[in-house]
Amino acid sequence: MNEILIQNTTAFFEKSFGSAPQKIVLSPGRINIIGEHIDYNDGYVLPAAIDKIICFAFEKSNSKTSKIIAIDLNEEFEVDLTQEIQLSDVVWTNYILGVIKQLQDNGFSFEGFNCVFSSNIPVGSGLSSSAALECGMIFGIKELFGLKIEKVDIALLGQKAEHWVGINCGIMDQFSSVHGLENKVIKLDCNTLEFEYHNADFKDYSLVLFDSNVKHSLFTSEYNNRRLECEEGLSIIKNHFPEIKTFRDCTEEQVLSLKDKMSEVVFKRVHFVVKEILRVTEACEALDNGNIELLGQLLFDTHDGLSKDYEVSCAELDFIVEQAKKEEAVVGSRLMGGGFGGCAITLIKKGYENSVKEAFTSLYFDTFGIDLKIYDVKVSNGTSLYTTN
Ligand code: ADP
Ligand code: MG
Numbered sequence: 103m104n105e106i107l108i109q110n111t112t113a114f115f116e117k118s119f120g121s122a123p124q125k126i127v128l129s130p131g132r133i134n135i136i137g138e139h140i141d142y143n144d145g146y147v148l149p150a151a152i153d154k155i156i157c158f159a160f161e162k163s164n165s166k167t168s169k170i171i172a173i174d175l176n177e178e179f180e181v182d183l184t185q186e187i188q189l190s191d192v193v194w195t196n197y198i199l200g201v202i203k204q205l206q207d208n209g210f211s212f213e214g215f216n217c218v219f220s221s222n223i224p225v226g227s228g229l230s231s232s233a234a235l236e237c238g239m240i241f242g243i244k245e246l247f248g249l250k251i252e253k254v255d256i257a258l259l260g261q262k263a264e265h266w267v268g269i270n271c272g273i274m275d276q277f278s279s280v281h282g283l284e285n286k287v288i289k290l291d292c293n294t295l296e297f298e299y300h301n302a303d304f305k306d307y308s309l310v311l312f313d314s315n316v317k318h319s320l321f322t323s324e325y326n327n328r329r330l331e332c333e334e335g336l337s338i339i340k341n342h343f344p345e346i347k348t349f350r351d352c353t354e355e356q357v358l359s360l361k362d363k364m365s366e367v368v369f370k371r372v373h374f375v376v377k378e379i380l381r382v383t384e385a386c387e388a389l390d391n392g393n394i395e396l397l398g399q400l401l402f403d404t405h406d407g408l409s410k411d412y413e414v415s416c417a418e419l420d421f422i423v424e425q426a427k428k429e430e431a432v433v434g435s436r437l438m439g440g441g442f443g444g445c446a447i448t449l450i451k452k453g454y455e456n457s458v459k460e461a462f463t464s465l466y467f468d469t470f471g472i473d474l475k476i477y478d479v480k481v482s483n484g485t486s487l488y489t490t491n
Contacts, residue, residue, distance in 0.1 A: 103153075103222065104128070104153065104155055104157070104222070107155070107157050107220060107221075107222055108126065108128070108157050108488060110173070110220060111126070111157040111158070111159050111173065111218055111219065111220045112126065112159055114159075114171070114173050114218050114220070115159035115161075115216075115218040118171060118216075118218060119161060119216050119218075121161065123159035123160055123161055123218075124160060124161045124162065124246060125159075125160045125161075125242055125245045125246055125487060126157065126158065126159050126160075126487065126488040126489075127157070127158040127160065127238050127241050127242040127245065127485065127486070127487060127488065128155045128156075128157055128158075128238070128485070128486055128487075128488050129155060129156045129158065129234040129235070129237050129238025129241065129279060129485040130151040130152055130153070130154065130155045130223075130234055130279055130282055130482055130483070130484060130485065131151070131152050131154045131155070131223035131229035131230050131231055131233075131234050131279070132149050132150060132151050132152060132229065132230050132233065132234075132274075132275060132278040132279055132282065133149065133150055133152055133229070133309070133311070133438060133447055133479060133481075134147055134148065134149040134150075134274065134278075134438055134439070134447075135148040135149070135150065135287055135385060135389075135397075135401075135447070136148050136378075136381055136382055136385045136397075136400060136401060136404055136436075137149075137274075137378060137379070137381070137382040137385075138378065138404060138408055138436070138437070138438065138439075138441075139328060139374075139375070139378070139408070139412060139414065139440070139441075140274075140292065140375065140378055140379060140382070141271075141272025141273055141274035141290075141292040142270075142271070142272035142292075142329055142332075143292075143332050143336075143348075143349050143375050143379075144292050144293035144348040144349060144350060145291075145292060145293075145348070145349050145350050145375065145378070145379035145382070146289055146290065146291055146292070146350070146379055146382040146383065147274045147289075147290050147292060147382060148287050148288070148289055148290075148300075148382050148385055148386065149274055149275075149277075149278035149287065149288055149290065150278060150282060150286065150287040150288060150302055150481040151278055151279055151281075151282020151283075151481070151482050151483060151484045152229065152282075152479040152480065152481065152482055153479060153480040153481075153482040154221075154222050154223040154224075154229060154477070154479065155221070155222065155223065155234065156219055156220070156221040156223060156231070156234045156235055156238050157219060157220055157221070157488070158217055158218070158219040158238045158239070158242050159217065159218045159219070160215055160216070160217050160242045160243075160245075160246050161215065161216050161246075162213065162214070162215055162216075162246060162247075163213075163214035163215050163216045164213075164214065165213075165214045166182055166183055166184050166213070166214050167180055167181070167182055167183075167214050168180065168181050168182075168183060168202075168214045168215050168216065168217070169216050169217075170195070170198055170216075170217045170218075170219075171217070171218045171219070172194055172219060172220075173218060173219065173220035174220055174221055175194060177192070177194070179192065179195045181198075181199065181202065183202065183206075183212075183213065183214060187199050187202055187203040187206070189266075189267075193267075194235075196266075196267045197232060197235045197236055197239070197263060197264070197267055198235070198239055200236070200262075200263030200264065200266040200267050201236050201239045201240050201243075201259065201260065201263045202243075203263070203266060204240075204259045204260075204262045204263045204266070205240065205243060205249075205259065208259065210243075210249050210251070211247075212243055212246070212247040212249065213247065215242075215243065215246055217239070217242065219235075219238070221234070221235075224313065224475070224477070226317055226444075227311075227313050227439075227444050227445055227475075228438055228439025228440065228443075228444030228445050229311075229439075229445070229477075230275040230278075230279065232264060232267075232269075232275070233260060233264070233275035233276045233278075233279045234279050234485075236259075236260035236261075236263045236264060236276060237256055237257065237260045237276055237279045237280050237485045238279075238485055240256045240259055240260060241256060241280075241485045241486075241487075244256070245487060253280045253281060253484075254277070254280075254281075254295060256276070256280050256485070257273060257276035257277040257279070257280045257281070258273070258276070260276035260279075260280075261273050261275075261276045264276075269322075270325075270326065270329065272292060273290075273292055273295070274290065274292065277290055277295070277297075278290070278484070279484060279485055280484050280485050281297065281484050282481075282482060282483055282484035282485075283299060283483060283484065284481065284482050284483050285301065285302050285303070285481050286299040286300065286301065286302055286481065287299070287300050287301075287302045287389070287481065289382065289386050291350075293348050293350060300386050300389050300390060301389065301390070302389070302481040303389070303392065304394055304397075304449060305392050305394045306394065306451060306452050307394045307398070307433060307449040307450060307451055307452065308449070308450050308451075308452055308455050308478070309447065309448070309449060309478075309479055309481075310448050310449075310450050310455060310458075310459070310476060310477070310478060310479075311438070311445040311446070311447055311448070311476065311477040311478075311479060312422050312435075312445060312446045312448055312462060312466075312474055312475075312476055313444065313445045313474065313475035313476065313477065314416070314418040314419050314422065314443055314444065314445070314446070314472070314474070315418075315472050315473060315474065315475050316416065316418050316443040316470075316472065317442065317443035317444065318416055318442040318443050320442050321440055321441070321442040321443065324413075324414060324441075324442065325440050328371065328412065328414065331367060331368050331371045332349075332371055332372060332375060334364070334368050335364060335368045335369070335371055335372035335375075336348070336349060336372070338360060338363055338364050338368070339352055339356065339357070339360060339372065342356075342359075342360055342363065343356055349372070349375050349376055349379055350379055352376050353376070354373070354376050354377060354380070357369075357372055357373050357376050358373075370410075370411040370412070370413075371411065371412060373411055374407040374408070374411040374412045375412075377403075377407060378404060378407060381400050381403060381404060384396075384400055385397055385400050388400065394433060394449060395433050397433075397434060397449070398432075398433030398434025398435075398449045399433070399434060400434065401434030401435055401436040401447065401448075401449065402423070402426075402427060402434050402435065402436065404436045405419075405423045405435065405436035405437055405446075408436065408437055408441060409423075409437075412441075414437075414440065414441030414442060415437050415441055415442075416441070416442050416443060417470075418443070418466075418470055418472070419437040419441070419443070419444075419446055421465075421466065421469060421470070422435065422446040422448075422462065422466065422474075423435045423436060423437070423446055425461075425462055425465060426446070426448055429458055429461070431450055431451040431454035431457070431458055432448060432449065432450050432451070432458060433449045433451070434448070434449045435447065435448040435449070445477070455478075459476050462474060463476070
């Protein structure tokens, strides 16, 4: 599937600019096995890059002007690199302008380039098409102009670009897009950015994403509210336990002991965060031991926490996970990403994928009148150059 995307992007480039691209870059979306709403809370997460990608074709333009074409949107724009970069009204262009601005502000020097890109990452479903866009652009400019940028700095520059666009995201999405490895999940410490790979071996189970195909408008405001609620909770914890610097240092017992020192809402948020961080370590052990039934149970537990304590689920995602609990061939399922829509990551016993998909599709349509979208994903490599040999 990606070969066709690469061929089409290359052909579009040649048609647009009259020559073959000098560099082709592939930049993946990501899943997160467990550790949700944890990256901005400085805990552990367990993401992986996937085989859904944005393909970019680049050449130097040999002028001060850069032209960028988004094939999927049938839109293009030009930017003069000698002028000050400013936010535009056209949202997708801001991710690219943000990347250019971050590179310039951090002292990287480069000239005009032409770029064409196209993607098979569903947009806005929680698979981080935005991080793939940022990291692929930075990687392409780095390769084209021979800039020296470490992987981790590509991720950090991408995150800053996204902040500039207006989303106060954590580091997980960009980090996993850049550091992904085939068949490996990444246990990332979002506080120190230390990380280790674990085998993404789900044994007798397949990873399937059920996309609720909804995105409720609460997303942005509630995302920012959760950040504030967690900050409030952490400062109360720190007042009582000065040795604690981040949620990672905090035990569940310590949180429980402060239940009457914080509002009910703040307590629920921090209780979820501390338990979720512990679940990430348990999930790594389960994966290492090949205990996928335990991993699945942890996914169900995470979903319960996200739904009842963190309150970022919605009727559609709760419905999918409830069906998953009833279905014998499914060992685990949870909403993945920020919430209020997007996907449920689900582990289905091999051989039963099609029957579960069919059953869920018709139940979902009968209940909500919405088509369930389904993606099979493979754990794959991070942002890289595409070469034909
Ligand atoms: P996601 O969960 O997919 O990251 P976001 O809302 O964070 O959702 O980012 C999606 C935005 O990224 C889109 O609205 C668009 O501006 C940009 N984007 C992603 N993929 C593409 C693409 N193929 N072409 C143009 N813009 C894209
Ligand atoms: Mg995004």
